Amino acid sequence: MPVLNLKKREIECKVVYYGPGRCGKTTNLEYTFKTFKKQIAGDMVSINTEGDRTLFFDFLPMELGKIKGCDIRVQLYTVPGQVKYSSTRKLVLKGVDGVVFVADSLKVRREKNMLSLKDLQMNLKEYGMSVFKIPLVLQYNKRDLADEGLPIMSIEQMERDLNRQLKAPSFPCSAVTGEGVGKTLTECLKLTLISLQRQFKWVQ
Ligand SMILES: Nc1nc2c(ncn2[C@@H]2O[C@H](COP(=O)(O)OP(=O)(O)OP(=O)(O)O)[C@@H](O)[C@H]2O)c(=O)[nH]1
Ligand SMILES: [Mg+2]
Numbered sequence: 631m632p633v634l635n636l637k638k639r640e641i642e643c644k645v646v647y648y649g650p651g652r653c654g655k656t657t658n659l660e661y662t663f664k665t666f667k668k669q670i671a672g673d674m675v676s677i678n679t680e681g682d683r684t685l686f687f688d689f690l691p692m693e694l695g696k697i698k699g700c701d702i703r704v705q706l707y708t709v710p711g712q713v714k715y716s717s718t719r720k721l722v723l724k725g726v727d728g729v730v731f732v733a734d735s736l737k738v739r740r741e742k743n744m745l746s747l748k749d750l751q752m753n754l755k756e757y758g759m760s761v762f763k764i765p766l767v768l769q770y771n772k773r774d775l776a777d778e779g780l781p782i783m784s785i786e787q788m789e790r791d792l793n794r795q796l797k798a799p800s801f802p803c804s805a806v807t808g809e810g811v812g813k814t815l816t817e818c819l820k821l822t823l824i825s826l827q828r829q830f831k832w833v834q
Contacts, residue, residue, distance in 0.1 A: 632644075632829060632830070639701065641703070642704075643705070643728070644707060645706050645726070645728040645729070645730065648730070649709075649731055649743070650711045650734060652739075653739070653771055654732055654805040656682065656684055658771075658814075659706055660805075661805055662690060662812075662815060665812070666692070666812070670690065670691070670692055671692055671693040674688060674689070674690045675689045676689075683710070684708055684710040687708055687710070687718070689706070690706040691705050692705075692706060694823070698830075700830075702823065704822070707722050708722075720756065723757065727764075727765065728764065728822030729761075729765070729767070730815065731746075731798075733747075734771060735773055735782040735802075738781075767817045768792060768796070768800035769810065772803075773803060773810075799821075801814045801817070
């Protein structure tokens with residue numbers, strides 16, 4: 631749910647990076663933090679990590695300018711992808727306005743991608759939301775691993791596995807090189823803001 635503060639003329643919304651463990655959610659946020667300085671409104675905060683594993687969440691605040699005289703603030707979050715942190719994932723998803731689903735292109739992660747998407751669908755459902763209706767973008771991450779000779783899935787296969795019914799915008803990406811990171815986020819923000827404008831169409 632976006633939060634509207636009419637007194638301060640501010641709209642605050644939340645975008646969550648979801649996906650299986652080690653798919654690259656935190657790396658997306660780190661790249662965004664390094665690269666999109668103009669829109670970043672504070673430090674990136676990682677709450678409770680163990681090595682490069684997220685145990686709670688990462689957080690990055692952004693400011694996107696104004697719509698109808700209201701400042702638009704977006705908070706980016708990542709969930710912990712490891713299966714055992716199911717309740718934390720659900721908690722982080724609370725009040726979400728837009729989702730980037732990060733899938734791992736490695737062939738060995740195929741099943742994990744599909745399970746995580748199912749998990750997203752279930753958690754949204756428990757908050758009365760639908761994966762088919764929420765602003766959603768899919769990211770096929772780690773495309774660079776093909777250059778290292780590692781077996782990755784084709785885009786067609788990932789589309790079949792994850793996007794046949796959703797028909798969400800999807801982007802090939804490498805969160806380490808940054809290729810596709812900005813495009814993914816921009817599309818998700820665009821969809822989120824369109825949905826926000828619909829919800830706040832009465833704001834003068
Ligand atoms: N080659 C390559 N490695 C990547 C890419 N994205 C992430 N990684 C690596 O994959 C590992 C896991 O990345 P994270 O960003 O920590 O993954 P995560 O999705 O946040 O994982 P959890 O916090 O456990 O849910 C790290 O070693 C990253 O450097 C990518 O696009 N290409
Ligand atoms: Mg992480």
